[in-house]
Amino acid sequence: MLSKHAMRIILVVISVVAVSGVGLLVKAQLIPKSFGLYGAYRADAIDEEAQRVVRHGTNASCFGCHPYEAKTHLKGDHKTISCEFCHGTYSDHVKSGKKIADLPVKKGAEITTLCLRCHNTEIKARSTIVIKTVAMPDHLEQQKVKLTHNCNQCHNVHAPLKYINEAKKITGLMEEH
């Protein structure tokens, strides 16, 4: 039979082992599985971020179903503009190849506001190499049209010079000056 003192020491050793064992178990439970694979973080979080839903498509994904718009858009000076900027995101419109909702088409004064977002001369920062700008209402006065006109009454929004070039062709008029 062990002495009382020896029993005490054994008890202390057993309890230390038990407590540290429980501690290690709890630690293993609390630390996520992939923690520390690449560094002091959860490596699975990378894949989770990579799985985030894509909401914007590309222009090519729109042109797949809209060949008429594609033809106009790709020929015009606005070919670099994203469809989704004016019309809304692809994922709001198509789901598994089927249309789920209509996307808004801008109308009237909304169009002018949208055009002037980029084409306003008063915002001086716009490089002439990158973009042609106009001052409103000077441009309307110069072109001798009503001041209430919206941009799309002369310019096709997808190919801004389409109608203008066609009209010049028909009338045989050359650029003034």
Add this chain to the structure above:
Amino acid sequence: MKIEDFSFDMDRREFVKKVLNGAIAGSLILVFPMDTVGVDSQMGISQSDLNLRLPEEIPGIKNNQYDIHRQKFAFVVDITRCIGCGSCCVADKREYNVPDGNYRTWVERYVKDFDDQIYVDCPNGGLDGYQKPRDDIQTGVRDTFFVPKLCNMCKEPPCVQVCPVGATFMTPDGFVLMDSQRCVGCAYCIQACPYSVRFLSPVTKTAEKCTWCYHRVRKGLLPACVEVCPTGARKFGSLNDENSEVYKILKGPGVLTVLKQSMGTLPALYYIGQRLEVV
């Protein structure tokens, strides 16, 4: 009397039990992972559409095994081409459903007068574009330009250094990302970021930041802001691809600058045509 005492004890015991149970159950609500609010899986482009209708914009990623240790990307912003239309801001908000008043990317307007005084403004992060010129500047305007801002993807990220729970980190392919499951919302990273790119989301109550659209890049797509930029002011590409525009720019002789170089954060976001005054 004895019975009364006993029942009284039981009641107390029951009471303590119930309180403890309630407290544990209540705290479990905080411990269990929340549903990711604001990201609805129904809202995204479905997998079949992704395969069918999306072209490959970054070569060598789609349908290939993604080797996280071999990929290297760079982002170049050409200030001389930015017209401040705010398409990028709109696309960014739509791609992530960014809560109002917070911005993962934004476009600042800088105005410089002849006394070298700098005026900076950024109404609604550039979401509504810049429709009107500034009328509060009395002296003559010398120079005006737009500066798009987004995550700099530092190679020495201060935000990662300060995170106490490992919720933000740098991936082996060079992206600084967030783990919203681990984030405790202490906002230390928001203070640490020299570029003010991070914000505390009012929806998830965790820190959020621009990821250079990591989810798109992993599918071979360009980041949403690059996708919609009409003038090519934002450029993104793989440095493993020698034909990519960013590779050519980085290899070429043009002057490239980074923001706050003196802070030693070594950004992977480069600017072309950056003025000295931009911070």
